[in-house]
Amino acid sequence: QQQVKQSPQSLIVQKGGISIINCAYENTAFDYFPWYQQFPGKGPALLIAIRPDVSEKKEGRFTISFNKSAKQFSLHIMDSQPGDSATYFCAATANNLFFGTGTRLTVIP
Amino acid sequence: GAVVSQHPSWVICKSGTSVKIECRSLDFQATTMFWYRQFPKQSLMLMATSNEGSKATYEQGVEKDKFLINHASLTLSTLTVTSAHPEDSSFYICSARARTGSSPLHFGNGTRLTVT
Numbered sequence: 001q002q003q004v005k006q007s008p009q010s011l012i013v014q015k016g017g018i019s020i021i022n023c024a025y026e027n028t029a030f031d032y033f034p035w036y037q038q039f040p041g042k043g044p045a046l047l048i049a050i051r052p053d054v055s056e057k058k059e060g061r062f063t064i065s066f067n068k069s070a071k072q073f074s075l076h077i078m079d080s081q082p083g084d085s086a087t088y089f090c091a092a093t094a095n096n097l098f099f100g101t102g103t104r105l106t107v108i109p
Numbered sequence: 110g111a112v113v114s115q116h117p118s119w120v121i122c123k124s125g126t127s128v129k130i131e132c133r134s135l136d137f138q139a140t141t142m143f144w145y146r147q148f149p150k151q152s153l154m155l156m157a158t159s160n161e162g163s164k165a166t167y168e169q170g171v172e173k174d175k176f177l178i179n180h181a182s183l184t185l186s187t188l189t190v191t192s193a194h195p196e197d198s199s200f201y202i203c204s205a206r207a208r209t210g211s212s213p214l215h216f217g218n219g220t221r222l223t224v225t
Binding site: 034036041042043044045046049089093096097098099100101102104 | 143
């Protein structure tokens with residue numbers, strides 16, 4: 001059973017545009033929600049993370065929006081750049097980390 | 110930042126042989142290490158969780174006799190794929206957590222295993 005549902009599966013955005021990736025979960029025991037960026041042939045790298053007592057967290061061009069009541073959270077990438085092209089995974093954890101299915105982002109120049 | 114080193118980055122082995130993959134936390138002590146498997150264009154699937162000094166906890170469907178995990182110290186965990194077969198070919202990734210509870214997981218760069 002997929003603990004964390006992620007959409008879309010793939011996303012194409014023009015350079016300078018906003019990339020939005022959405023995730024949803026059911027397990028209310030989750031208390032930490034990280035986002036990972038993965039380039040081909042590499043391990044995931046922690047991008048940004050949020051705890052459920054916060055509704056939004058911003059780090060540079062990356063923002064997480066968190067809706068605890070809806071059990072949804074999303075990643076916004078502002079001013080998307082070709083170098084942002086990668087696969088993005090949302091995740092949720094209490095002890096074990098559960099990944100979403102991933103979103104392949106392509107930013108076209 | 111916390112660094113996790115995984116070795117080798119890629120390995121090719123013949124069917125029936127065993128392969129060992131090492132995962133080291135370089136600048137922190139990892140109470141817990143996790144092993145994931147990732148097929149092309151798919152998400153990471155948790156295989157097992159290892160705590161230093163105790164037996165690993167395997168996820169449902171993962172053969173513990175085939176995927177041997179040892180977490181002998183706070184900085185080293187190993188995954189041994191025994192009697193490898195072509196269907197074991199995959200990208201194996203380890204991760205480590207510095208303390209218990211919810212805290213960032215730091216990932217190694219993965220090991221590409223190809224079994225011929």
